[in-house]
Amino acid sequence: MPLRSNLTKLFFxxxxxxASTSNAQDxxxxxxxxxxxxxxxxxxxxxxxxxxxxxxxxxxxxxMAARADYGFCGNAWSSANGEIVNTKAEIYIIQKFYxxxxxxxxxxxxxxxxxxxxxxxxxxxxxxxxxxxKIKVQTAFNKAVGFTKPGVLSYEYSVVLPSLNYxxxxxxxxxxxxxxxxxxxxxxxxxxxxKFYSLLx
Numbered sequence: 001m002p003l004r005s006n007l008t009k010l011f012f013x014x015x016x017x018x019a020s021t022s023n024a025q026d027x028x029x030x031x032x033x034x035x036x037x038x039x040x041x042x043x044x045x046x047x048x049x050x051x052x053x054x055x056x057x058x059x060x061x062x063x064m065a066a067r068a069d070y071g072f073c074g075n076a077w078s079s080a081n082g083e084i085v086n087t088k089a090e091i092y093i094i095q096k097f098y099x100x101x102x103x104x105x106x107x108x109x110x111x112x113x114x115x116x117x118x119x120x121x122x123x124x125x126x127x128x129x130x131x132x133x134k135i136k137v138q139t140a141f142n143k144a145v146g147f148t149k150p151g152v153l154s155y156e157y158s159v160v161l162p163s164l165n166y167x168x169x170x171x172x173x174x175x176x177x178x179x180x181x182x183x184x185x186x187x188x189x190x191x192x193x194x195k196f197y198s199l200l201x
Contacts, residue, residue, distance in 0.1 A: 046087055112155065117156075
């Protein structure tokens, strides 16, 4: 069996164990009060309240959703947490709390286990444009430096945007069997192909 396949399985087991341990620790201070189904209903209610402009109620329901039991599987936790955090960030962007939105989005991980990092990365661009204006953000990406490739079993790259005082991390959705990009030029070319980049065009 290929080494990468074995490593992926090992990483998945470690992630699942870590997620369940973390959730168990969190439940000691904040017990899980709701079921899987209730959690997702809370998320839907939150989205409806956002449409109605009732942001505090929406956030309250998202806090309730965060205290639902999504089971043992790390994928279920990652998926639910990603949706909760992304939705909270949407609220903060609407309220013009751009730094809060960006900081919140940085907490979304588990991209390989169901978290919607595609939406996360697009929301980061949305927040940056709302904060700085599209032209300034476009210029920052054109002059980006410090491209960093991901570590083992990760698809997350990063790029430093000095003029915005921000390091943008993004998930690579354009995956292939070709060698992973190594140089700044190769990583930048990969970044341009990502879905979020269309917001800069």
